[in-house]
Amino acid sequence: MAVKIRLARAGAKRKPFYQIVIADERCRRDGRFIENVGTYDPNKNPAAVTLEEARTLDWLSKGAQPTDTVKQLLKNQGVWQKFCAV
Numbered sequence: 001m002a003v004k005i006r007l008a009r010a011g012a013k014r015k016p017f018y019q020i021v022i023a024d025e026r027c028r029r030d031g032r033f034i035e036n037v038g039t040y041d042p043n044k045n046p047a048a049v050t051l052e053e054a055r056t057l058d059w060l061s062k063g064a065q066p067t068d069t070v071k072q073l074l075k076n077q078g079v080w081q082k083f084c085a086v
Helices: 053-061 068-077 079-085
Strands: 003-012 015-024 035-041 048-051
Touching (some): 003 053, 003 068, 035 053, 053 079
Antiparallel strands (some): 003 015, 035 048
């Protein structure tokens, strides 16, 4: 089972809000997920990102692969640097 860290869309039409989730790559974008580790709100200025850093680092160490967008969010929050340093 390949595990991805990706965004799941929520919110109303034209007002997106995303959850950062750990999910099996075979599941749908907004479908079943293993764990919710944070949120991303692009409507705010600047965009608001909240992460459970410990859980995210734990899943990265277990081999979960972030999507390109999530990887950029992790870099902006400093989580990716902590993961690479370990």
